[in-house]
Amino acid sequence: MDPQVLTRLDADTAAAVHELLAAASRADGAEPLSEAFLRNLRPGATADGVLHLVSTGGAGDVAVDGYAQLDGGYAELAVHPDRRRRGIGSALVTALEAATPDPHVWAHGDLDAAKALAAARGYRRDRVLWQxxxxxxxxxxxxxxxxxxxxxxxxxxxxxxxxxxxxxxxxxxxxxxxxxxxxxxxxxxxxxxxxxxxxxxxxxxxxxxxxxxxxxxxxxxxxxxxxxxxxxxxxxxxxxxxxxxxxxxxxxxxxxxxxxxxxxxxxxxxxxxxxxxxxxxxxxxxxxxxxxxxxxxxxx
Known part of the structure; x- marks a missing residue:
């Protein structure tokens, strides 16, 4: 199922996204979203130009299995650890590309999965931010x-x-x-x-x-x-x-x-x-x- 593209999230969906982010953080040892993107997830947040891409195609106790956010041409995304290697990350990137001609996508932690997805989609490393x-x-x-x-x-x-x-x-x-x-x-x-x-x-x-x-x-x-x-x-x-x-x-x-x-x-x-x-x-x-x-x- 293609991700939903939303300009704002209701409280239940935002809570489900936070559950996904917490699961990804535990599995990867890195926070999937940075400070500015997390601010856009707060209740009532309506920043101009921000899009939320939500994948809910999974079953069981995972309400949201993939999430991406686009803000000013920059994007960040996460896939639930229990739903990986099913094409969800690729679907999110496809939706990002449909929303903006040249998305710049942040991958936190420089993880192997992000490297593989970037290579498969024809992306190159543009900036590296060291912690x-x-x-x-x-x-x-x-x-x-x-x-x-x-x-x-x-x-x-x-x-x-x-x-x-x-x-x-x-x-x-x-x-x-x-x-x-x-x-x-x-x-x-x-x-x-x-x-x-x-x-x-x-x-x-x-x-x-x-x-x-x-x-x-x-x-x-x-x-x-x-x-x-x-x-x-x-x-x-x-x-x-x-x-x-x-x-x-x-x-x-x-x-x-x-x-x-x-x-x-x-x-x-x-x-x-x-x-x-x-x-x-x-x-x-x-x-x-x-x-x-x-x-x-x-x-x-």
Whole structure:
């Protein structure tokens, strides 16, 4: 049966999709959907241009056996572990291709099944996003250097409402090349400020004597889940291109790591484009190593 293509999900279908995602996560050791796509699954979510592709052709206790979401030309998908190798993934990709001429499909965890499906459908690896991790505490944790601010630079926490415009200016300058992080408006910032995890104290800003923002390190804390303890994240780190060459990337990274360690967290993670060699070098020198990879596929 071809997947249903919907602009919004009712509560029962959304709950069934979450059950599918949980089963896939347990089987694969990787979350099938990223943060932005999960937000579109919330009750009442009606983001413009978002399509939900739902496969319900199975039987038994699996209400939804396949799911894909398309948002702005980017897509993510999952197939229930008990329904794999039945053509459901291929049917979802076919439906994505019918909805947009050139879908860019994220595969989290760089799994063999995703590689096989991509190869069979004529897709190539377009972007690779590394998840890097570093221990903050324990015998395996490398020493955490102290934070040494450059002359004239002040470090403080973000103040909602007061710092919004400066953050957006620096973020969009730092990530003008990035398809997800660049081009933010107040809507993207407000959506994240409304999240339960948002903590202004962990949103660190580096400013010059005039108060102009030079760069920022926005941290995040993931609560404990199952066997996974609570973990910190370098959520976003950006430096104004006009302030490059002052070592602010390293300083801001260290400041966030100290903040997360002081909160009692034992591990920190971050995501970085695998081909962003300068950023990868900074993180490696600070003790980060590659833990997992997410791959974006596009058609040949």
């Amino acid at each position: 890097m991790r570093r221990p903050l505490a324990g015998p395996d944790a490398p020493a955490l250097p102290e934070v040494e601010l450059p002359d004239g630079v002040t470090l403080r926490s973000f103040v909602p409402g007061r710092d919004d415009a400066e953050f957006l200016r620096v973020n969009n300058a730092a990530f003008d090349w990035h398809p997800e992080q660049g081009g933010w408006t107040g809507d993207e910032l407000a959506a994240r400020q409304a999240e339960d995890w948002f903590d202004a104290d962990g949103f660190l800003l580096a400013t010059d004597p005039s108060g102009t923002l030079l760069g920022y390190h926005w941290t995040k804390v993931h609560p404990a889940a199952g066997d996974e303890p609570a973990m910190g994240e370098v959520y976003v780190l950006g430096v104004d291109p006009a302030a490059h060459g002052r070592g602010l990337g390293r300083v801001l990274t260290l400041a966030g790591l100290h903040h997360l360690r002081d909160r009692g967290l034992g591990t920190v993670l971050l995501y970085v484009e695998a081909d962003n060699a300068p950023a990868v070098r900074v993180y490696e020198r600070l003790g980060f190593g590659v833990h997992a990879a997410d791959v974006n596929y596009t058609r040949e």
